[in-house]
Amino acid sequence: MAARAKKFLSYYKPYVGLLSLDLACATLVAGIALIFPLCVRYMTNVILETPLENTLNQLYILGGVMFSLVVLHTLCTIFVDYQGHMMGTYMERDMRAELFAHYQTLSCSFFDDQRTGQLMTRVSNDLEMLSELYHHGPEDVLIASLKFFGTFAILITINVELTLVLFALLPFVLIYSLYTNKRLQQSFKTNRDRMGDINAQTEDSLAGIRVVQSFTNEALEQRKFAHANERFVDSRRGVYKSELYFYNPLEALTLLLPVIVIVFGGTRIVSGVLDVADLLTYVLYVGVLIEPIQRYVNVARLYQAGMSGFHRFMEMLEVQPDIVDDADAVTLEHLRDSISFDTVSFRYKPNLNDVFKNLSFTVNAGEYVALVGTSGVGKTTLSMLIPRFYDVTSGSISVDGVDIRQLSLESLRQAIGMVQQDVYLFAGTVAENICYGKPRASRADVVSAAKHAHAHDFICKLPNGYGTDIGQRGVKLSGGQKQRLSIARVFLKNPPIIIFDEATSSLDNESEQAVQAALETLSNNHTTIVIAHRLSTIRNAQRIIVLNEHGIAEQGSHDELMALGRRYAKLYTTQLRI
Numbered sequence: 001m002a003a004r005a006k007k008f009l010s011y012y013k014p015y016v017g018l019l020s021l022d023l024a025c026a027t028l029v030a031g032i033a034l035i036f037p038l039c040v041r042y043m044t045n046v047i048l049e050t051p052l053e054n055t056l057n058q059l060y061i062l063g064g065v066m067f068s069l070v071v072l073h074t075l076c077t078i079f080v081d082y083q084g085h086m087m088g089t090y091m092e093r094d095m096r097a098e099l100f101a102h103y104q105t106l107s108c109s110f111f112d113d114q115r116t117g118q119l120m121t122r123v124s125n126d127l128e129m130l131s132e133l134y135h136h137g138p139e140d141v142l143i144a145s146l147k148f149f150g151t152f153a154i155l156i157t158i159n160v161e162l163t164l165v166l167f168a169l170l171p172f173v174l175i176y177s178l179y180t181n182k183r184l185q186q187s188f189k190t191n192r193d194r195m196g197d198i199n200a201q202t203e204d205s206l207a208g209i210r211v212v213q214s215f216t217n218e219a220l221e222q223r224k225f226a227h228a229n230e231r232f233v234d235s236r237r238g239v240y241k242s243e244l245y246f247y248n249p250l251e252a253l254t255l256l257l258p259v260i261v262i263v264f265g266g267t268r269i270v271s272g273v274l275d276v277a278d279l280l281t282y283v284l285y286v287g288v289l290i291e292p293i294q295r296y297v298n299v300a301r302l303y304q305a306g307m308s309g310f311h312r313f314m315e316m317l318e319v320q321p322d323i324v325d326d327a328d329a330v331t332l333e334h335l336r337d338s339i340s341f342d343t344v345s346f347r348y349k350p351n352l353n354d355v356f357k358n359l360s361f362t363v364n365a366g367e368y369v370a371l372v373g374t375s376g377v378g379k380t381t382l383s384m385l386i387p388r389f390y391d392v393t394s395g396s397i398s399v400d401g402v403d404i405r406q407l408s409l410e411s412l413r414q415a416i417g418m419v420q421q422d423v424y425l426f427a428g429t430v431a432e433n434i435c436y437g438k439p440r441a442s443r444a445d446v447v448s449a450a451k452h453a454h455a456h457d458f459i460c461k462l463p464n465g466y467g468t469d470i471g472q473r474g475v476k477l478s479g480g481q482k483q484r485l486s487i488a489r490v491f492l493k494n495p496p497i498i499i500f501d502e503a504t505s506s507l508d509n510e511s512e513q514a515v516q517a518a519l520e521t522l523s524n525n526h527t528t529i530v531i532a533h534r535l536s537t538i539r540n541a542q543r544i545i546v547l548n549e550h551g552i553a554e555q556g557s558h559d560e561l562m563a564l565g566r567r568y569a570k571l572y573t574t575q576l577r578i
Helices: 002-010 013-047 055-105 108-112 116-123 125-158 160-167 170-207 209-214 218-270 276-317 379-385 409-414 430-437 443-452 456-460 479-493 509-523 558-564 567-577
Strands: 338-346 356-364 368-372 394-399 416-420 497-501 527-531 543-548 551-556
Touching: 002 276, 013 055, 013 125, 013 276, 055 116, 055 125, 055 276, 116 125, 116 170, 116 276, 125 160, 125 170, 125 276, 160 218, 160 276, 170 209, 170 218, 170 276, 209 218, 218 276, 338 379, 356 379, 356 394, 356 527, 356 551, 368 379, 379 497, 379 527, 409 416, 416 479, 430 443, 430 479, 443 456, 443 479, 509 527, 543 558, 543 567, 551 558, 551 567, 558 567
Parallel strands: 368 527, 368 543, 416 497, 497 527
Antiparallel strands: 338 356, 338 394, 543 551
16 A cells, blocks of 8 residues: 555656645635635724724725735636646646556556456546546645634634534544545445446447447347446446435535534623624634535545546556566577577466467578468467567577577567558558558658558559548458558568468458568568468468477478378368369
C-alpha cells in the first residue's frame, strides 16, 4: 500500500508549481468565506449598535472591503476551477500515456489471456474520475479543513456551549462514514469491471461484424450485449445503494445543523447568555460549516470512484512482461552466419502439451528455407519464437551463435520482417501503412517498395492513390491487395531476416501469383523462412523442411523430396489433384 500511495502522489511532481498556486487560491477562497460572517457581526455589533455621524461612511467602507473580497474570491475560484481541472487533465494524460506505453512492453502471452475491451477501459474510463480526484482532492480537503477548523475557532470564542453542541454530532458522522466507506469502494470497483465487460463485448462484436452478419447472428450478439448491459445495471444499482447509505445521513446533517443552532441559540437568548447578533453570526457560520461537510462528502465520493480506477490502473502497471532484455544484452548488428534451433521445445502454458519437442535445425545466412506440414505441427508457433514473441520452454535459438535471449529485443526485431497470413493494416492511408516499416521514409522510397511488392499499379488506381484511406484494418482493400501492402511494408524496412507465414494461403490464383512474385523478389539477398500451405509456392526454396508431430520428418530441395516419394511428395501430389 505504501508503494501505491507513493506512486499515486508521484503524478503531482511535474505540476508542483501549478498545485501550489491552486492551493494558494483555495486558501484565499476559504479565508474570504470565513471573513464574511465576521464582517456582518462587526456591522451589527459595532457600527449599527451605536450609530455615529460617520456610520454611513463606515458602512460604505465595509461594503467596499466586502466587494473587493468578492472580486478576489471570484478570481481565485476561476483559477481553481480552470487551472485545477487542467492540472487533473494533464495528470490523467500522463497516466494514460504511461499505461499505453506499458501495454507495448507486455508479452504476447499476456494479451492471449486478455480482452481488448477491458484493456481499453483501463486506459479510458478508469482514469476519468481519477483526474477529478487529483484536482478536487487536495483543494477540497484544504478548503474544507480551513473552513471547518476556522469556523470552530471563531465560534468557540463567541459561545463555547453552543459550539460544542454544534460539533458534538461530527464524531458520529466520521465513524459512520468509515463504516460505509468499504462497501462504497467495492461497489465502484465492481461497476468499473462491468463497464469493462460492456466495452469488451462491444469491441468483440463490432470487430467481427462481417461474421455476425454472415451468420445472421445479430440477435445472438444483442442478447450477449444485453446480458453484459444488465450486469452493468446491477452493479450500478449497488453503487447507488451504497451512495444512498453513505450520503443521505450526511445530507440530513446539513439540514439538522441550522435547526440545532436556532433552537439551542434561541434558548440561550432567552437565558440572556447570547445576543441576537451572535445568533445571526452562528446561523451564517452554519452555512459556512455545511460547505466543508459537503466538500468532504464529495472528496469521499471522488476517492472511492478515483481509487477504484487507480487500483485497476496499478494492477496493469504491476504486470511485468515475461520477455525482457537480459542485463548484458548485446545488439544484433547483422546476420552473418545462421539461425539455429537447438533441441527446442515449446508449450504455451505449463498445463498444456508441447507444441513441438527437441526440434533442431539451422538456417544459413542468405538461405531460402520453407517449413511445411499439416496444421497443428507448430509452424506458425515456430515463427513466433524467432522474434521472441514467446520464449522457448527448453533448448535455445541462436543467431550467429548467440542465444537470442542475450540479444536486445529491439535489435532482434529490427532485424526481422514478418508477412503474416492475417494481415493487420492500420486505419489511415496507403502511404502511412507502408511507412509503418520505416516511418521517416521518403515518398520515393515508399513508391519503390510498392513497386517491388507489385502493389504500385493497384495503388495508382485507388481514388487518391497513396493518399487513399483504406479503413479500419484495410477493409476497403481485397485480401491480395492487403498482402501486397504488408510485403511493401517489409520491403521498405529491408531487414536481413524475412519470415512469411502462409502469406498466400487464402488468396485467389491471380492475387497469389502477384504476391508470390513479390515474395520471390523480396527473398533475394535475404535470409528467408517461409511457412507454406500451398506447396506450389515454395518450389524454388533452397531447402524444404517437412514437420510432423514428432519433429522433422524430412528435408531437402523440392526435387530431392519428390524423388524420395515420401511425406512431402504425397502432400504435393494431393494438392495438385485438388
